[in-house]
Amino acid sequence: MPTETFYNLPKAKQEAVINAAVAEFARSPYDQASLTKIVAEADIAKGSMYQYFDNKRELYLYILNMAYAEKKRFLQGVFDEEDDFFATLKRYYRRSYLFAREYPLYHRIITHYWDFCAEFEEEIKASRELRANEFISMLEAAVAKGQANPGIDKDAAFFVYHSVGKELIENFLELSEDDQEKHLKFIDQVLDVLALGLQTRKE
Amino acid sequence: MPTETFYNLPKAKQEAVINAAVAEFARSPYDQASLTKIVAEADIAKGSMYQYFDNKRELYLYILNMAYAEKKRFLQGVFDEEDDFFATLKRYYRRSYLFAREYPLYHRIITHYWDFCAEFEEEIKASRELRANEFISMLEAAVAKGQANPGIDKDAAFFVYHSVGKELIENFLELSEDDQEKHLKFIDQVLDVLALGLQTRKE
DNA sequence: TCCCGATGTGACCACCCGGTCACATTTCTA
Protein backbone atom coordinates (compact mmCIF):
# COMPACT_ATOMS: atom_id res chain seq x y z
CA MET A 1 0.00 0.00 0.00
CA PRO A 2 2.35 2.72 -1.18
CA THR A 3 1.03 6.23 -1.69
CA GLU A 4 -0.06 7.69 -5.03
CA THR A 5 3.11 9.79 -4.77
CA PHE A 6 5.26 6.71 -4.82
CA TYR A 7 3.71 5.40 -8.02
CA ASN A 8 4.20 8.80 -9.68
CA LEU A 9 7.92 8.67 -8.95
CA PRO A 10 10.41 8.28 -11.80
CA LYS A 11 11.23 4.60 -12.23
CA ALA A 12 14.87 5.02 -11.21
CA LYS A 13 13.97 6.58 -7.88
CA GLN A 14 11.28 4.01 -7.25
CA GLU A 15 13.75 1.25 -7.85
CA ALA A 16 16.37 2.87 -5.66
CA VAL A 17 13.89 2.84 -2.78
CA ILE A 18 12.81 -0.72 -3.47
CA ASN A 19 16.33 -2.03 -3.83
CA ALA A 20 17.48 -0.41 -0.62
CA ALA A 21 14.49 -1.80 1.25
CA VAL A 22 14.93 -5.27 -0.22
CA ALA A 23 18.58 -5.30 0.80
CA GLU A 24 17.84 -4.20 4.35
CA PHE A 25 14.91 -6.55 4.95
CA ALA A 26 17.00 -9.39 3.56
CA ARG A 27 19.80 -8.47 5.93
CA SER A 28 17.67 -8.26 9.07
CA PRO A 29 14.23 -9.35 10.22
CA TYR A 30 11.51 -6.73 10.40
CA ASP A 31 12.14 -5.35 13.85
CA GLN A 32 15.91 -5.20 13.46
CA ALA A 33 15.83 -3.68 10.01
CA SER A 34 16.53 0.05 10.07
CA LEU A 35 14.48 2.58 8.17
CA THR A 36 17.26 5.10 8.73
CA LYS A 37 19.67 2.84 6.85
CA ILE A 38 17.19 2.29 4.03
CA VAL A 39 16.70 5.99 3.35
CA ALA A 40 20.45 6.54 3.56
CA GLU A 41 21.06 3.74 1.05
CA ALA A 42 18.31 4.97 -1.27
CA ASP A 43 19.72 8.48 -0.96
CA ILE A 44 16.45 10.14 -0.02
CA ALA A 45 15.37 12.11 3.04
CA LYS A 46 13.53 10.32 5.79
CA GLY A 47 10.58 12.64 5.35
CA SER A 48 10.29 11.59 1.72
CA MET A 49 9.92 7.97 2.68
CA TYR A 50 6.90 8.93 4.74
CA GLN A 51 5.37 10.46 1.63
CA TYR A 52 5.66 7.10 -0.12
CA PHE A 53 4.63 4.80 2.71
CA ASP A 54 2.58 5.43 5.82
CA ASN A 55 5.13 3.78 8.06
CA LYS A 56 7.77 1.07 8.33
CA ARG A 57 5.17 -1.68 8.47
CA GLU A 58 3.56 -0.67 5.17
CA LEU A 59 6.92 -0.50 3.44
CA TYR A 60 7.78 -3.94 4.79
CA LEU A 61 4.51 -5.49 3.69
CA TYR A 62 4.95 -4.03 0.22
CA ILE A 63 8.40 -5.57 -0.09
CA LEU A 64 7.28 -8.85 1.43
CA ASN A 65 4.43 -9.14 -1.03
CA MET A 66 6.82 -8.50 -3.91
CA ALA A 67 8.99 -11.35 -2.72
CA TYR A 68 6.02 -13.66 -2.31
CA ALA A 69 4.61 -12.76 -5.71
CA GLU A 70 7.92 -13.61 -7.33
CA LYS A 71 8.10 -16.92 -5.49
CA LYS A 72 4.55 -17.80 -6.41
CA ARG A 73 5.31 -17.13 -10.06
CA PHE A 74 8.47 -19.20 -9.77
CA LEU A 75 6.65 -22.16 -8.26
CA GLN A 76 3.78 -22.04 -10.73
CA GLY A 77 2.72 -25.42 -11.96
CA VAL A 78 4.58 -27.45 -9.36
CA PHE A 79 1.38 -29.01 -8.05
CA ASP A 80 -0.30 -29.37 -11.43
CA GLU A 81 1.06 -32.70 -12.63
CA GLU A 82 -1.10 -35.42 -11.17
CA ASP A 83 1.62 -37.97 -10.62
CA ASP A 84 2.95 -39.54 -7.45
CA PHE A 85 2.42 -37.69 -4.16
CA PHE A 86 6.07 -38.08 -3.25
CA ALA A 87 7.27 -36.97 -6.66
CA THR A 88 5.21 -33.80 -6.28
CA LEU A 89 6.80 -33.04 -2.93
CA LYS A 90 10.26 -33.55 -4.34
CA ARG A 91 9.43 -31.22 -7.20
CA TYR A 92 8.21 -28.60 -4.76
CA TYR A 93 11.32 -28.57 -2.60
CA ARG A 94 13.72 -28.78 -5.53
CA ARG A 95 12.01 -25.81 -7.12
CA SER A 96 12.07 -23.89 -3.84
CA TYR A 97 15.78 -24.49 -3.69
CA LEU A 98 16.23 -23.10 -7.19
CA PHE A 99 14.22 -20.04 -6.20
CA ALA A 100 16.49 -19.43 -3.23
CA ARG A 101 19.45 -19.72 -5.56
CA GLU A 102 18.00 -17.34 -8.11
CA TYR A 103 16.51 -14.74 -5.76
CA PRO A 104 18.59 -14.98 -2.60
CA LEU A 105 17.39 -11.63 -1.23
CA TYR A 106 13.72 -12.45 -1.70
CA HIS A 107 14.42 -15.81 -0.16
CA ARG A 108 15.95 -14.26 2.94
CA ILE A 109 13.07 -11.82 3.27
CA ILE A 110 10.61 -14.70 3.26
CA THR A 111 12.49 -16.85 5.74
CA HIS A 112 12.92 -13.87 8.06
CA TYR A 113 9.20 -13.38 7.91
CA TRP A 114 8.54 -16.93 9.05
CA ASP A 115 11.03 -16.68 11.87
CA PHE A 116 9.73 -13.46 13.24
CA CYS A 117 6.81 -14.06 15.57
CA ALA A 118 5.93 -11.05 17.70
CA GLU A 119 4.24 -9.06 14.96
CA PHE A 120 2.44 -10.93 12.13
CA GLU A 121 1.78 -13.85 14.47
CA GLU A 122 -1.83 -14.25 13.40
CA GLU A 123 -1.03 -13.96 9.70
CA ILE A 124 1.58 -16.69 10.01
CA LYS A 125 -0.80 -18.97 11.87
CA ALA A 126 -3.51 -18.42 9.29
CA SER A 127 -1.30 -19.28 6.35
CA ARG A 128 0.02 -22.32 8.19
CA GLU A 129 -3.57 -23.45 8.59
CA LEU A 130 -4.10 -23.07 4.85
CA ARG A 131 -1.03 -25.12 4.04
CA ALA A 132 -2.15 -27.78 6.50
CA ASN A 133 -5.47 -28.19 4.75
CA GLU A 134 -3.85 -28.36 1.34
CA PHE A 135 -1.32 -30.90 2.50
CA ILE A 136 -3.86 -33.09 4.23
CA SER A 137 -6.16 -33.24 1.24
CA MET A 138 -3.20 -34.13 -0.98
CA LEU A 139 -2.28 -36.81 1.52
CA GLU A 140 -5.80 -38.19 1.58
CA ALA A 141 -5.78 -38.41 -2.18
CA ALA A 142 -2.51 -40.32 -1.98
CA VAL A 143 -3.99 -42.72 0.55
CA ALA A 144 -6.97 -43.29 -1.73
CA LYS A 145 -4.60 -44.12 -4.58
CA GLY A 146 -2.77 -46.58 -2.35
CA GLN A 147 0.43 -44.54 -2.39
CA ALA A 148 0.42 -43.47 1.24
CA ASN A 149 0.13 -45.36 4.48
CA PRO A 150 -3.49 -45.06 5.69
CA GLY A 151 -2.61 -45.81 9.33
CA ILE A 152 -0.67 -42.60 9.80
CA ASP A 153 -2.08 -39.64 11.73
CA LYS A 154 -2.72 -36.84 9.23
CA ASP A 155 -1.96 -33.93 11.55
CA ALA A 156 1.25 -35.54 12.71
CA ALA A 157 2.24 -36.08 9.08
CA PHE A 158 1.67 -32.44 8.26
CA PHE A 159 3.60 -31.40 11.34
CA VAL A 160 6.56 -33.47 10.20
CA TYR A 161 6.56 -32.18 6.63
CA HIS A 162 6.08 -28.63 7.75
CA SER A 163 9.00 -28.77 10.19
CA VAL A 164 11.37 -30.44 7.81
CA GLY A 165 10.35 -28.21 4.92
CA LYS A 166 10.89 -25.09 6.98
CA GLU A 167 14.36 -26.15 8.07
CA LEU A 168 15.24 -27.36 4.59
CA ILE A 169 14.32 -24.04 3.04
CA GLU A 170 16.04 -21.99 5.72
CA ASN A 171 19.24 -23.92 5.17
CA PHE A 172 19.29 -23.04 1.51
CA LEU A 173 20.82 -19.76 2.61
CA GLU A 174 24.03 -21.30 3.79
CA LEU A 175 24.71 -23.47 0.79
CA SER A 176 27.59 -22.63 -1.47
CA GLU A 177 27.10 -21.75 -5.10
CA ASP A 178 28.64 -24.90 -6.53
CA ASP A 179 27.55 -28.42 -5.61
CA GLN A 180 24.07 -27.64 -6.82
CA GLU A 181 23.60 -31.26 -7.75
CA LYS A 182 24.75 -32.33 -4.31
CA HIS A 183 22.13 -30.15 -2.66
CA LEU A 184 19.35 -31.38 -4.90
CA LYS A 185 20.41 -34.90 -4.03
CA PHE A 186 20.32 -34.11 -0.32
CA ILE A 187 16.78 -32.80 -0.68
CA ASP A 188 15.81 -36.07 -2.33
CA GLN A 189 17.41 -38.07 0.46
CA VAL A 190 15.63 -36.08 3.13
CA LEU A 191 12.32 -36.71 1.40
CA ASP A 192 13.21 -40.38 1.12
CA VAL A 193 13.60 -40.51 4.89
CA LEU A 194 10.13 -39.03 5.21
CA ALA A 195 8.60 -41.37 2.67
CA LEU A 196 10.24 -44.60 3.75
CA GLY A 197 10.70 -44.04 7.47
CA LEU A 198 13.67 -45.10 9.51
CA GLN A 199 12.31 -48.39 10.69
CA THR A 200 13.29 -51.50 8.78
CA ARG A 201 11.05 -52.40 5.85
CA LYS A 202 10.53 -56.05 5.22
CA GLU A 203 9.36 -55.82 1.60
CA MET B 1 31.18 -16.18 35.10
CA PRO B 2 29.77 -13.93 37.81
CA THR B 3 32.15 -11.89 39.98
CA GLU B 4 33.36 -12.86 43.44
CA THR B 5 31.10 -10.08 44.69
CA PHE B 6 28.05 -11.82 43.32
CA TYR B 7 28.81 -15.05 45.15
CA ASN B 8 29.31 -13.13 48.41
CA LEU B 9 25.84 -11.63 48.13
CA PRO B 10 23.11 -12.65 50.57
CA LYS B 11 21.09 -15.49 49.07
CA ALA B 12 17.91 -13.43 48.84
CA LYS B 13 19.54 -10.73 46.77
CA GLN B 14 21.30 -13.27 44.56
CA GLU B 15 18.00 -14.94 43.88
CA ALA B 16 16.26 -11.65 43.16
CA VAL B 17 18.84 -10.93 40.47
CA ILE B 18 18.61 -14.44 39.05
CA ASN B 19 14.83 -14.50 39.03
CA ALA B 20 14.58 -11.14 37.32
CA ALA B 21 17.09 -12.19 34.68
CA VAL B 22 15.40 -15.54 34.14
CA ALA B 23 12.04 -13.84 33.67
CA GLU B 24 13.41 -11.33 31.18
CA PHE B 25 15.44 -13.79 29.12
CA ALA B 26 12.40 -16.07 29.00
CA ARG B 27 10.27 -13.18 27.80
CA SER B 28 12.62 -12.04 25.03
CA PRO B 29 15.58 -13.40 23.11
CA TYR B 30 19.02 -12.14 24.03
CA ASP B 31 19.19 -9.03 21.93
CA GLN B 32 15.69 -7.88 22.75
CA ALA B 33 15.96 -8.56 26.48
CA SER B 34 16.53 -5.39 28.46
CA LEU B 35 19.14 -5.09 31.18
CA THR B 36 17.42 -1.93 32.37
CA LYS B 37 14.24 -3.92 33.01
CA ILE B 38 16.15 -6.66 34.81
CA VAL B 39 17.77 -4.31 37.28
CA ALA B 40 14.43 -2.55 37.81
CA GLU B 41 12.73 -5.88 38.49
CA ALA B 42 15.52 -7.06 40.79
CA ASP B 43 15.37 -3.69 42.56
CA ILE B 44 19.08 -2.95 42.31
CA ALA B 45 21.00 -0.14 40.68
CA LYS B 46 22.38 -0.66 37.22
CA GLY B 47 25.88 -0.03 38.51
CA SER B 48 25.49 -2.89 40.95
CA MET B 49 24.74 -5.33 38.18
CA TYR B 50 28.07 -4.44 36.63
CA GLN B 51 29.76 -5.40 39.88
CA TYR B 52 28.21 -8.85 39.60
CA PHE B 53 28.66 -9.48 35.87
CA ASP B 54 31.07 -7.98 33.36
CA ASN B 55 28.32 -7.24 30.88
CA LYS B 56 24.96 -8.36 29.52
CA ARG B 57 26.50 -11.27 27.66
CA GLU B 58 28.06 -12.77 30.78
CA LEU B 59 24.82 -12.48 32.71
CA TYR B 60 22.99 -14.15 29.84
CA LEU B 61 25.45 -17.02 29.58
CA TYR B 62 25.22 -17.60 33.32
CA ILE B 63 21.43 -17.83 33.15
CA LEU B 64 21.52 -19.95 30.01
CA ASN B 65 23.89 -22.41 31.62
CA MET B 66 21.60 -22.65 34.64
CA ALA B 67 18.72 -23.55 32.38
CA TYR B 68 20.77 -26.10 30.49
CA ALA B 69 22.11 -27.66 33.67
CA GLU B 70 18.58 -28.11 34.96
CA LYS B 71 17.46 -29.65 31.69
CA LYS B 72 20.43 -31.99 31.62
CA ARG B 73 19.59 -33.14 35.15
CA PHE B 74 15.96 -33.59 34.15
CA LEU B 75 16.83 -35.71 31.13
CA GLN B 76 19.35 -37.84 33.00
CA GLY B 77 19.11 -41.51 32.14
CA VAL B 78 16.93 -41.10 29.07
CA PHE B 79 19.57 -42.67 26.84
CA ASP B 80 20.73 -45.27 29.33
CA GLU B 81 18.24 -48.07 28.74
CA GLU B 82 19.49 -50.16 25.87
CA ASP B 83 16.14 -50.98 24.34
CA ASP B 84 14.67 -50.08 20.98
CA PHE B 85 16.08 -47.06 19.13
CA PHE B 86 12.62 -45.71 18.51
CA ALA B 87 11.52 -46.24 22.09
CA THR B 88 14.53 -44.23 23.23
CA LEU B 89 13.59 -41.34 20.96
CA LYS B 90 10.06 -41.34 22.23
CA ARG B 91 11.33 -41.31 25.79
CA TYR B 92 13.56 -38.37 24.96
CA TYR B 93 10.84 -36.19 23.47
CA ARG B 94 8.27 -37.11 26.08
CA ARG B 95 10.69 -36.19 28.81
CA SER B 96 11.56 -32.93 27.06
CA TYR B 97 7.89 -32.11 27.00
CA LEU B 98 7.62 -32.73 30.72
CA PHE B 99 10.60 -30.48 31.30
CA ALA B 100 8.94 -27.69 29.35
CA ARG B 101 5.86 -28.19 31.47
CA GLU B 102 7.78 -28.16 34.75
CA TYR B 103 10.25 -25.36 33.97
CA PRO B 104 8.51 -23.18 31.40
CA LEU B 105 10.87 -20.24 31.89
CA TYR B 106 14.00 -22.32 31.45
CA HIS B 107 12.36 -23.90 28.46
CA ARG B 108 11.70 -20.56 26.83
CA ILE B 109 15.24 -19.41 27.52
CA ILE B 110 16.61 -22.46 25.75
CA THR B 111 14.34 -22.20 22.73
CA HIS B 112 15.12 -18.50 22.40
CA TYR B 113 18.77 -19.42 22.38
CA TRP B 114 18.31 -21.82 19.47
CA ASP B 115 16.31 -19.31 17.50
CA PHE B 116 18.72 -16.49 17.89
CA CYS B 117 21.45 -16.68 15.31
CA ALA B 118 23.48 -13.47 14.99
CA GLU B 119 25.49 -13.89 18.18
CA PHE B 120 26.32 -17.45 19.40
CA GLU B 121 26.19 -18.72 15.84
CA GLU B 122 29.35 -20.77 16.15
CA GLU B 123 28.37 -22.22 19.51
CA ILE B 124 25.05 -23.36 18.10
CA LYS B 125 26.71 -24.95 15.10
CA ALA B 126 29.20 -26.74 17.30
CA SER B 127 26.57 -28.25 19.55
CA ARG B 128 24.52 -29.25 16.53
CA GLU B 129 27.57 -31.10 15.26
CA LEU B 130 27.85 -32.93 18.57
CA ARG B 131 24.21 -33.98 18.46
CA ALA B 132 24.62 -35.14 14.89
CA ASN B 133 27.45 -37.45 15.83
CA GLU B 134 25.56 -38.86 18.79
CA PHE B 135 22.46 -39.43 16.71
CA ILE B 136 24.31 -41.06 13.86
CA SER B 137 26.15 -43.50 16.09
CA MET B 138 22.85 -44.41 17.78
CA LEU B 139 21.34 -44.91 14.35
CA GLU B 140 24.22 -47.10 13.23
CA ALA B 141 23.78 -49.25 16.30
CA ALA B 142 20.08 -49.56 15.43
CA VAL B 143 20.95 -50.60 11.89
CA ALA B 144 23.36 -53.21 13.24
CA LYS B 145 20.58 -54.60 15.44
CA GLY B 146 18.25 -54.78 12.45
CA GLN B 147 15.90 -52.14 13.86
CA ALA B 148 16.61 -49.40 11.35
CA ASN B 149 16.58 -49.27 7.58
CA PRO B 150 20.19 -49.58 6.36
CA GLY B 151 19.47 -47.96 3.01
CA ILE B 152 18.71 -44.55 4.47
CA ASP B 153 21.20 -41.68 4.26
CA LYS B 154 22.47 -40.99 7.78
CA ASP B 155 22.92 -37.25 7.43
CA ALA B 156 19.48 -36.87 5.92
CA ALA B 157 18.04 -38.88 8.78
CA PHE B 158 19.68 -36.62 11.34
CA PHE B 159 18.48 -33.58 9.48
CA VAL B 160 14.93 -34.84 9.64
CA TYR B 161 15.02 -35.69 13.33
CA HIS B 162 16.72 -32.46 14.20
CA SER B 163 14.15 -30.36 12.35
CA VAL B 164 11.16 -32.14 13.72
CA GLY B 165 12.56 -32.26 17.23
CA LYS B 166 13.27 -28.53 17.18
CA GLU B 167 9.78 -27.66 16.04
CA LEU B 168 8.22 -30.15 18.42
CA ILE B 169 10.03 -28.68 21.38
CA GLU B 170 9.33 -25.10 20.39
CA ASN B 171 5.65 -25.85 20.15
CA PHE B 172 5.54 -27.08 23.71
CA LEU B 173 5.28 -23.42 24.66
CA GLU B 174 1.87 -22.96 23.17
CA LEU B 175 0.26 -26.03 24.61
CA SER B 176 -2.38 -25.63 27.27
CA GLU B 177 -1.96 -27.00 30.75
CA ASP B 178 -4.57 -29.74 30.46
CA ASP B 179 -4.63 -32.38 27.73
CA GLN B 180 -1.21 -33.55 28.82
CA GLU B 181 -2.05 -37.04 27.65
CA LYS B 182 -3.16 -35.66 24.30
CA HIS B 183 0.17 -33.94 23.80
CA LEU B 184 2.17 -37.00 24.74
CA LYS B 185 0.11 -38.96 22.26
CA PHE B 186 0.79 -36.41 19.53
CA ILE B 187 4.51 -36.72 20.18
CA ASP B 188 4.19 -40.46 19.75
CA GLN B 189 2.30 -40.03 16.50
CA VAL B 190 4.88 -37.65 15.11
CA LEU B 191 7.62 -40.14 15.91
CA ASP B 192 5.56 -42.88 14.31
CA VAL B 193 5.51 -40.87 11.10
CA LEU B 194 9.29 -40.67 11.27
CA ALA B 195 9.73 -44.35 12.04
CA LEU B 196 7.24 -45.77 9.57
CA GLY B 197 7.34 -43.22 6.77
CA LEU B 198 4.40 -42.01 4.77
CA GLN B 199 4.74 -44.43 1.92
CA THR B 200 2.61 -47.56 1.98
CA ARG B 201 4.16 -50.51 3.77
CA LYS B 202 3.40 -53.88 2.32
CA GLU B 203 4.26 -56.00 5.36
C1' DT C 1 36.98 5.64 67.07
C1' DC C 2 39.11 5.83 62.77
C1' DC C 3 39.95 4.33 58.45
C1' DC C 4 40.01 1.77 54.29
C1' DG C 5 38.53 -1.43 51.14
C1' DA C 6 34.34 -3.48 49.43
C1' DT C 7 29.90 -2.49 47.84
C1' DG C 8 25.77 0.37 46.31
C1' DT C 9 23.95 4.13 43.42
C1' DG C 10 21.64 6.66 39.67
C1' DA C 11 22.61 10.51 36.79
C1' DC C 12 24.77 10.48 32.71
C1' DC C 13 26.98 9.13 28.11
C1' DA C 14 26.88 7.94 23.23
C1' DC C 15 24.23 5.73 20.20
C1' DC C 16 20.35 3.86 18.02
C1' DC C 17 15.43 3.85 16.57
C1' DG C 18 10.62 5.32 14.09
C1' DG C 19 8.24 9.21 13.21
C1' DT C 20 7.11 14.50 12.66
C1' DC C 21 6.91 19.06 10.89
C1' DA C 22 7.98 23.67 9.50
C1' DC C 23 10.05 25.09 5.74
C1' DA C 24 12.47 24.93 0.91
C1' DT C 25 11.96 23.56 -3.68
C1' DT C 26 9.89 21.95 -7.77
C1' DT C 27 6.01 21.32 -10.86
C1' DC C 28 1.73 22.29 -12.73
C1' DT C 29 -2.04 25.31 -13.82
C1' DA C 30 -4.67 29.41 -14.70
Add this chain to the structure above:
DNA sequence: TAGAAATGTGACCGGGTGGTCACATCGGGA
Protein backbone atom coordinates in the same frame (compact mmCIF):
# COMPACT_ATOMS: atom_id res chain seq x y z
C1' DT D 1 4.25 34.79 -15.02
C1' DA D 2 1.88 34.44 -10.54
C1' DG D 3 0.35 31.47 -7.45
C1' DA D 4 -1.22 27.11 -5.84
C1' DA D 5 -0.41 22.37 -5.23
C1' DA D 6 2.71 18.63 -4.84
C1' DT D 7 6.99 17.04 -3.36
C1' DG D 8 11.60 17.12 -0.94
C1' DT D 9 14.25 17.87 3.34
C1' DG D 10 16.77 17.09 7.66
C1' DA D 11 16.84 18.89 12.26
C1' DC D 12 14.37 17.40 15.89
C1' DC D 13 11.37 14.63 19.24
C1' DG D 14 10.57 11.08 22.70
C1' DG D 15 11.98 6.80 23.88
C1' DG D 16 14.83 3.03 24.04
C1' DT D 17 19.42 0.67 24.73
C1' DG D 18 24.21 -1.11 27.18
C1' DG D 19 27.58 0.71 29.77
C1' DT D 20 30.34 4.23 33.01
C1' DC D 21 31.85 6.82 36.90
C1' DA D 22 32.22 10.04 40.65
C1' DC D 23 30.42 9.73 44.75
C1' DA D 24 27.78 7.78 48.96
C1' DT D 25 27.45 4.13 52.18
C1' DC D 26 28.69 0.24 54.80
C1' DG D 27 31.44 -3.30 57.64
C1' DG D 28 35.02 -4.88 60.07
C1' DG D 29 39.78 -4.86 61.74
C1' DA D 30 43.46 -1.86 64.15
